[in-house]
Amino acid sequence: MSIWLGFLFRRPHTNTKKSAWMWLVLALLFGGGLVVFSILRPMKQTAGEAAPSAGVVLGTPLQVAAPTRRIGDLSELPKGEVGHVDVVYFHRTERCTSCLNAESYTRETVEKYYADQVQRGRMSFQVYDVGKAENAALARKFDAAGSSLYLGVLIEGTEYLCPVQDIWLYTTNKYVFIAKLKEKLASLVGSG
Numbered sequence: 001m002s003i004w005l006g007f008l009f010r011r012p013h014t015n016t017k018k019s020a021w022m023w024l025v026l027a028l029l030f031g032g033g034l035v036v037f038s039i040l041r042p043m044k045q046t047a048g049e050a051a052p053s054a055g056v057v058l059g060t061p062l063q064v065a066a067p068t069r070r071i072g073d074l075s076e077l078p079k080g081e082v083g084h085v086d087v088v089y090f091h092r093t094e095r096c097t098s099c100l101n102a103e104s105y106t107r108e109t110v111e112k113y114y115a116d117q118v119q120r121g122r123m124s125f126q127v128y129d130v131g132k133a134e135n136a137a138l139a140r141k142f143d144a145a146g147s148s149l150y151l152g153v154l155i156e157g158t159e160y161l162c163p164v165q166d167i168w169l170y171t172t173n174k175y176v177f178i179a180k181l182k183e184k185l186a187s188l189v190g191s192g
Contacts, residue, residue, distance in 0.1 A: 066159040068152075070143065074162055074187060078155060082188045085123045086152035090144035093131040098171040099147040103127060105177045106149060106167075113182055117189050153188060 071077065089106050091099050110118065110125040117123035128135040130144055142150045142161055149164040164184060170177035 066154060066157055068141065068159045068161055071160050071162045074151070074153075074184060077153060077160055077162075080155040082122075082153055082155055084121070084152075084154040085117070085185065085188050086150075087123065087125045087185070088138075088142060088150045088152060089125075089127045089148075090130050090135075090139060090142065090150070091127070091147045093129055095147070098168065101171045101174070101177070102147065102149060102167055105171070105174055106181060108174075109178045109181045109185070114185060114189070122189060123185075151184065151188070 087106060087110055089103050091103065107125060107127075110123065114123050118125070128138055128144075130136075130139045130146060139145070142148075142152075144150065149167055151162045151164060153160045153162065164181070166180065167177060170180055
């Protein structure tokens with residue numbers, strides 16, 4: 001087989017260095033085109049596709065003006081009873097497949113496994129577009145600049161704001177995404 005491949009790509013009296021550079025340049029141009037195409041394609045929404053919901057609220061968001069603290073991980077939460085959990089998803093106006101999946105999987109997790117917590121007023125799910133002026137104050141509060149998921153956890157009168165950063169590793173696997181988020185929420189309000 002290597003004889004056939006060598007025969008197909010071999011040209012008599014050509015400079016092999018020049019030929020190798022030509023193939024490299026063509027491969028880089030083709031690869032770059034694929035990368036640009038794969039980035040831009042998911043951002044386009046077709047007319048028949050439903051627009052993602054923004055400003056959606058399931059349950060009652062925390063209405064108390066509580067002092068807030070930012071934490072990097074749920075393990076930094078103080079001991080105490082969790083009074084309320086806000087699951088807050090921020091997104092940009094232009095959204096890729098991963099962003100749409102993150103919202104969809106988060107919504108499904110809250111609706112399917114924590115509906116009782118939502119009904120009892122212990123949990124809410126909110127979706128906001130960071131590009132809209134009416135969401136600017138909330139985006140500043142959570143320090144959200146783009147697509148991101150946060151948990152706002154009320155413990156003894158203080159609201160702790162925690163980013164859920166590892167979800168982006170699982171946006172292509174719905175079941176792992178839901179399991180990881182469910183695990184985080186279960187550590188706060190019990191299993192769903």
